Amino acid sequence: MKNRRQMGRGKKGRCRCRMLNEVRPGEKVCIRCHHACGAIRQRLLDLGFVPAARVDVIRRAPLGDPIQLKVNNYNVTLRKSEAAQIEIEAA
Amino acid sequence: MQKQTDEPSNSPRPGGDRKKNLLVGLAGQQNAGKSTTFNMLTGANQHIANYPGVTVDKKSGSYKDEFGKIEIVDLPGTYSLTSFSLEERVSRDFLFTEKPDVLVNVLDASCLKRSLFFTFQLLEMGFPLVVGLNMMDVARQNGLKIDVDKLSHSLGVEVIPTVGRRGKGKNELKQAIRQTAERPRGKVLEIAYDDLEPLIADLQKKVEPHPGLTKDRPARWLAIKLLEGDSVTEKLINRDPSTAGVMSGLNEVRDHFETQNGLSVADYLVSRREKLAAKIMELCVNDSGAGRETISEKIDRVVLNPIAAPLFLVATVFVIYQLSIVKGYELTQYTWPILAKIRAIAAGLLPDAGLLHDPYVRSMGLWMVDSANTLLNYVPIFLILFALIAILEDSGYMARIAFILDKLFHAFGLHGQSTLPFILGGVFAGGCAVPGIMATKGIPDEKSRMATILTVPFMNCLAKIPLYTLLVNIYFVQYKSWVMLFLSTITIFVALLVAKLLTATVLRNMETAPFIMELPNYHPPTIYGVGQRAIERTWVYIKKVGSIVLAVSVFVFTFLQFPGLGDERQHFYEQEMNTAVEQFYSKIADNPYTEQLSEEAQLVALINFYNDYKQGRLNTRGAKAAKAFDKKIQARNPDYFLFLKPGTDKAAKKINRALRKLASKRKTLRRKIKEETIGVSILGQVGQAMEPVTRYAGFNWKINVALLSSFAARESSVATLGVLFQQGADESKTLEERMGAESLSGGFTPLHALAVMIFFALYPPCLAATIMVKVQTNSYKWMIFSILFPTTLGLVTASAIFTIGRALDISGIAMMGIFYGLVALTTLVVGLASSRQKSPVDYSYQEGHPESA
Numbered sequence: 023m024k025n026r027r028q029m030g031r032g033k034k035g036r037c038r039c040r041m042l043n044e045v046r047p048g049e050k051v052c053i054r055c056h057h058a059c060g061a062i063r064q065r066l067l068d069l070g071f072v073p074a075a076r077v078d079v080i081r082r083a084p085l086g087d088p089i090q091l092k093v094n095n096y097n098v099t100l101r102k103s104e105a106a107q108i109e110i111e112a113a
Numbered sequence: 114m115q116k117q118t119d120e121p122s123n124s125p126r127p128g129g130d131r132k133k134n135l136l137v138g139l140a141g142q143q144n145a146g147k148s149t150t151f152n153m154l155t156g157a158n159q160h161i162a163n164y165p166g167v168t169v170d171k172k173s174g175s176y177k178d179e180f181g182k183i184e185i186v187d188l189p190g191t192y193s194l195t196s197f198s199l200e201e202r203v204s205r206d207f208l209f210t211e212k213p214d215v216l217v218n219v220l221d222a223s224c225l226k227r228s229l230f231f232t233f234q235l236l237e238m239g240f241p242l243v244v245g246l247n248m249m250d251v252a253r254q255n256g257l258k259i260d261v262d263k264l265s266h267s268l269g270v271e272v273i274p275t276v277g278r279r280g281k282g283k284n285e286l287k288q289a290i291r292q293t294a295e296r297p298r299g300k301v302l303e304i305a306y307d308d309l310e311p312l313i314a315d316l317q318k319k320v321e322p323h324p325g326l327t328k329d330r331p332a333r334w335l336a337i338k339l340l341e342g343d344s345v346t347e348k349l350i351n352r353d354p355s356t357a358g359v360m361s362g363l364n365e366v367r368d369h370f371e372t373q374n375g376l377s378v379a380d381y382l383v384s385r386r387e388k389l390a391a392k393i394m395e396l397c398v399n400d401s402g403a404g405r406e407t408i409s410e411k412i413d414r415v416v417l418n419p420i421a422a423p424l425f426l427v428a429t430v431f432v433i434y435q436l437s438i439v440k441g442y443e444l445t446q447y448t449w450p451i452l453a454k455i456r457a458i459a460a461g462l463l464p465d466a467g468l469l470h471d472p473y474v475r476s477m478g479l480w481m482v483d484s485a486n487t488l489l490n491y492v493p494i495f496l497i498l499f500a501l502i503a504i505l506e507d508s509g510y511m512a513r514i515a516f517i518l519d520k521l522f523h524a525f526g527l528h529g530q531s532t533l534p535f536i537l538g539g540v541f542a543g544g545c546a547v548p549g550i551m552a553t554k555g556i557p558d559e560k561s562r563m564a565t566i567l568t569v570p571f572m573n574c575l576a577k578i579p580l581y582t583l584l585v586n587i588y589f590v591q592y593k594s595w596v597m598l599f600l601s602t603i604t605i606f607v608a609l610l611v612a613k614l615l616t617a618t619v620l621r622n623m624e625t626a627p628f629i630m631e632l633p634n635y636h637p638p639t640i641y642g643v644g645q646r647a648i649e650r651t652w653v654y655i656k657k658v659g660s661i662v663l664a665v666s667v668f669v670f671t672f673l674q675f676p677g678l679g680d681e682r683q684h685f686y687e688q689e690m691n692t693a694v695e696q697f698y699s700k701i702a703d704n705p706y707t708e709q710l711s712e713e714a715q716l717v718a719l720i721n722f723y724n725d726y727k728q729g730r731l732n733t734r735g736a737k738a739a740k741a742f743d744k745k746i747q748a749r750n751p752d753y754f755l756f757l758k759p760g761t762d763k764a765a766k767k768i769n770r771a772l773r774k775l776a777s778k779r780k781t782l783r784r785k786i787k788e789e790t791i792g793v794s795i796l797g798q799v800g801q802a803m804e805p806v807t808r809y810a811g812f813n814w815k816i817n818v819a820l821l822s823s824f825a826a827r828e829s830s831v832a833t834l835g836v837l838f839q840q841g842a843d844e845s846k847t848l849e850e851r852m853g854a855e856s857l858s859g860g861f862t863p864l865h866a867l868a869v870m871i872f873f874a875l876y877p878p879c880l881a882a883t884i885m886v887k888v889q890t891n892s893y894k895w896m897i898f899s900i901l902f903p904t905t906l907g908l909v910t911a912s913a914i915f916t917i918g919r920a921l922d923i924s925g926i927a928m929m930g931i932f933y934g935l936v937a938l939t940t941l942v943v944g945l946a947s948s949r950q951k952s953p954v955d956y957s958y959q960e961g962h963p964e965s966a
Binding site: 029044058060061062064065066067068069070072073074075080081083084085086087088090095096097098099100101103104 | 142192193195197198223224226227229231255381383384387400409410413417419420422425516517519520521523529626627628629630631632634
């Protein structure tokens with residue numbers, strides 16, 4: 023319960039909103055909000071995954087996971103399971 | 114390090130009162146080039162310690178300017194200064210307790226926006242700040258033009274552009290540090306939180322009356338942290354009952370704000386900072402290269418290409434192996450004579466050898482030198498290995514390896530960043546678990562980190578190799594390369610399986626962290642940086658040799674010696690020796706040189722002289738060196754030398770023959786005594802007592818003793834076996850031949866050897882490594898676990914292989930194939946099963962979200 027306030031808001035229950043893990047390499051998207059909380063959320067924010075930030079999906083690792091993203095001019099890798107907690111919209 | 118400041122850190126310093134010595138903190142995000150800046154400022158003048166009570170490295174160094182000494186502490190590289198990770202908490206504690214006079218914030222100019230978030234946090238903490246804008250060259254290459262003056266003006270602090278790797282901006286930065294410490298603080302940037310300001314002001318007022326809180330920390334910062342829900346700050350407030358009231362009503366205030374603004378307080382704070390950073394970026398940065406592909410991206414397109422990536426990876430590992438292990442071994446040919454010389458010097462300093470029994474000091478001393486030498490012999494290999502690994506790290510490729518392999522590792526509960534510890538530990542052949550376990554520090558996921566710590570010792574460290582080589586050369590000569598391939602890969606499979614097992618059981622409830630890793634730009638590594646890291650890690654290894662291994666070798670030696678032979682056996686051997694000596698004298702009775710050897714002391718001296726000569730000759734290479742060596746020995750004692758090289762002197766020749774016979778007899782007797790002594794020694798008795806259990810694995814007591822002593826330090830296993838397998842040995846036979854000869858009579862088969870090798874591969878880490886486990890896990894429980902678990906695993910596996918193989922009459926090599934197939938198959942099945950199970954499509958975020966119900 024303690025983390026409730028740190029959770030991302032603005033999601034609508036079971037909506038079929040698009041998550042970052044579903045994006046194909048080469049696409050450019052915008053971050054809408056985070057569904058993660060606590061340390062993960064903080065880390066993502068530190069690395070520039072802030073709401074409205076533009077994210078380019080560069081490539082998947084040779085084994086399919088993790089994925090490489092470009093945000094604010096630098097490259098970050100995320101596992102798909104983490105990317106699945108970032109809600110995005112078309113850039 | 115403790116420093117007293119009477120004035121609060123955020124009040125201006127009186128201009129005239131010059132403080133000579135300064136304490137400076139160096140803060141910055143990971144990959145911003147903090148280490149290079151640190152090296153640039155301090156040069157070689159640095160040392161590493163731990164922050165009190167934690168395993169986080171505290172690197173500090175110093176330099177002198179015209180007014181005094183500047184002590185610089187390199188804070189752990191973190192992405193922010195919240196309280197989520199240990200490093201972040203350590204950094205914050207340092208800043209508030211030690212209160213540096215100046216804080217240098219290293220920024221990566223090529224990704225300025227992200228770096229600014231960190232700078233904002235430092236500004237809010239209220240320390241006098243200097244910004245070192247690093248990697249200006251990379252920024253320029255990427256088409257970024259940064260207006261330094263405007264940036265400095267926006268932030269209200271001095272900004273010094275630097276290129277840490279080339280030492281550019283060094284003097285300017287030093288000057289700025291001095292100036293910032295002396296100048297009264299001007300107006301620095303204050304982040305405005307618009308709609309939150311009333312709440313911040315309110316909380317600030319509540320905090321201000323409590324000097325216990327505001328003595329070290331600015332009130333505004335406290336207020337913001339409380340609104341953010343920072344757990345450490347909350348704890349600080351709640352600890353003191355008089356301040357606990359500050360927190361009352363905070364939750365309601367936060368909830369109210371959220372319903373009003375449709376955004377949580379934490380998100381709102383982030384959005385304000387983001388907006389400010391964007392504003393500063395717009396003002397100060399001109400990005401002409403936007404959208405253009407950078408050099409790093411061009412390299413990555415090739416290096417991370419799905420087809421090329423595995424090839425590059427394999428090629429890299431192959432090059433590391435070739436250069437460090439293969440070439441390194443060649444180098445040891447040149448370094449070994451140095452170690453042999455040290456041994457010779459030690460032997461000369463210690464009391465002389467007796468005829469049958471050596472003085473205790475001598476045998477113990479030589480034992481210690483030998484133990485140390487075996488390990489120091491690996492130093493060239495480690496220097497090369499560690500330098501290559503440092504190149505991988507500094508260039509940025511190591512992060513790519515983690516990216517490529519993460520899925521594989523993750524399927525077994527490990528982490529992409531487990532790669533480095535495994536390589537250091539010796540994936541294929543050759544490494545050391547001690548630096549390997551140390552390198553697990555970088556793994557952010559606690560569960561994976563523990564699993565890595567506990568599985569790194571399965572890797573084939575350099576010290577396991579001699580035993581493998583020994584057994585393979587005796588029992589698997591025709592399958593040599595197959596067995597070596599088996600040994601170098603089976604340990605990887607086992608490590609993966611064990612990691613999976615541990616993370617699914619004992620480590621199940623450990624904290625995990627996401628895989629969020631930056632792929633830094635490629636940088637050419639600097640010679641200084643690489644050399645420093647290689648020497649640092651090698652030094653850790655040498656220190657291990659110097660401390661733990663030497664101390665333990667004394668214990669092993671003692672346990673192998675005591676209680677010693679009974680009087681009766683002693684007497685027996687003395688008789689034997691006396692007979693030999695009498696024979697010698699009778700042979701040379703009518704010899705003109707007899708006078709020189711009439712006393713026993715002279716005889717002993719001659720035999721020792723003879724042995725020294727033989728030893729020394731073994732270490733000389735080439736005819737020229739041999740001649741020079743002969744000359745040297747001749748000069749030492751021309752009379753005795755005549756008996757070693759009699760030439761045409763018939764009488765001397767006779768003595769030479771008798772001497773050789775006597776020396777050989779003496780050697781045999783001494784070996785017999787040694788073996789018998791070990792047999793009745795404490796360790797020998799333990800080894801015998803263990804036979805009923807280890808017999809299922811096919812180990813006799815000799816093997817048991819070797820394995821026991823190898824726990825002290827792996828390399829001693831071969832030395833102990835060398836003493837134990839020596840019946841009837843004369844000098845010309847190698848240990849291989851002796852063990853081979855004994856195995857024929859003792860029924861030792863390749864199956865036995867296989868069981869020993871498997872056990873040795875799975876055997877617990879050596880003592881030094883278990884101590885490192887203690888240091889890295891901060892728990893004796895895990896240290897003991899790291900000993901017991903692999904021992905059980907090894908014994909069970911070895912017993913299964915041996916007992917089944919024996920019962921079904923399967924040959925050693927066939928059993929090896931079966932076992933290998935079984936393990937490889939299990940690994941494959943487990944790996945596939947767990948990677949399927951973790952399919953992200955199944956991810957649902959409903960859990961724990963009350964409003965989604």
